[in-house]
Amino acid sequence: xxxKEHKMKRHDAWDxxxxxxxxxxxxxxxxxxxxxxxxxxxxxxxxDVYLTGVNxxxxxxxxxxxxxxxxTDNLTTITNEMSLYGYAPLLIPRSTVGWPTKALDSGDWxxxxxxxxxxxxxxxxxPFNTLFMATSTDNSGxxxxxxxxxxxxxxxxxxxxxxxxxxxxx
Numbered sequence: 363x364x365x366k367e368h369k370m371k372r373h374d375a376w377d378x379x380x381x382x383x384x385x386x387x388x389x390x391x392x393x394x395x396x397x398x399x400x401x402x403x404x405x406x407x408x409x410d411v412y413l414t415g416v417n418x419x420x421x422x423x424x425x426x427x428x429x430x431x432x433x434t435d436n437l438t439t440i441t442n443e444m445s446l447y448g449y450a451p452l453l454i455p456r457s458t459v460g461w462p463t464k465a466l467d468s469g470d471w472x473x474x475x476x477x478x479x480x481x482x483x484x485x486x487x488x489p490f491n492t493l494f495m496a497t498s499t500d501n502s503g504x505x506x507x508x509x510x511x512x513x514x515x516x517x518x519x520x521x522x523x524x525x526x527x528x529x530x531x532x
Contacts, residue, residue, distance in 0.1 A: 379528045403504045404495075421454070425444075426492070427444065428492070444488065459476065462474070480517065494507065
């Protein structure tokens, strides 16, 4: 497997999609639906939790950066995380509140997160090209997975970005 193939590795059993939209004055100004890449630390953590009963994350956080990630990255290798104008990692609780919907979808279980939101206040958030799921708000936790957007995005002052994540075990 060459480096590019490894970078874009997908998992048949883990089909996660981030549904992202930016809203201004009640109208959608841009939206994306992007497939997640599960990173090596995320693979290991899923195995740890399910198969050995250790290293269960307390919470999940959705974070934004302007960096191109690969499956071998971890939280300490990520650069250019957003930091101003209302940006803060978004909590997606590891609970039935954070993942309130589970249902069979074409015969496979799918879990859908609550919709989290971020509003730019006092200036623009971005540009960013990557959303990533972590187990901490800093670099002490694990990087679980990420989505690289096709184009860099900006949340303009006053706009709100809405995100939910769908994970299907196919």
